[in-house]
Amino acid sequence: MARSRSKAAYRRKRKNRFSMFLVFLVVMFIMAAVSVKSIGLRAQLDAYTEQAAQLDQQIEAEKKRTEEIEEYRKYTQTKKYAEEVAKDKLGLVYEDEILFQQE
Helix, strand or coil, rough: HHHHHHHHHHHHHHHHHHHHHHHHHHHHHHHHHHHHHHHHHHHHHHHHHHHHHHHHHHHHHHHHHHHHHHHHHHHHCCHHHHHHHHHHHHHHCCCCCCCCHHH
C-alpha cells in the first residue's frame, strides 16, 4: 500500500510539474507577445512625435507668412504704395517732377 501511494504521489508530482511547465510556457508566450507589441507601439510613437514636430514647424512658418501678408496688406493701403504703382505701372508723375529718360 505504501508503494501504491508513492506511485500516486509521484504521478501527481509529475502531473503538477507538467502543469507548471505549461503555465510557464503560456506566461513566456504572453510576455513575448507584449514585448513585440511594445516595440511596434514605441516605433509608432516615435513616428507620431516626429510628425508632430514637423507640423509645429509648418504652423510657425504659416504664422510668419500670415504676418508678412498682413504687413503687405497694410502697406498696399498706404499713399506711398499708390504713388509707386502710379509711377511704375502708369508712368504718372507729379506736376513739378522732372523725369530723366535714357536715350
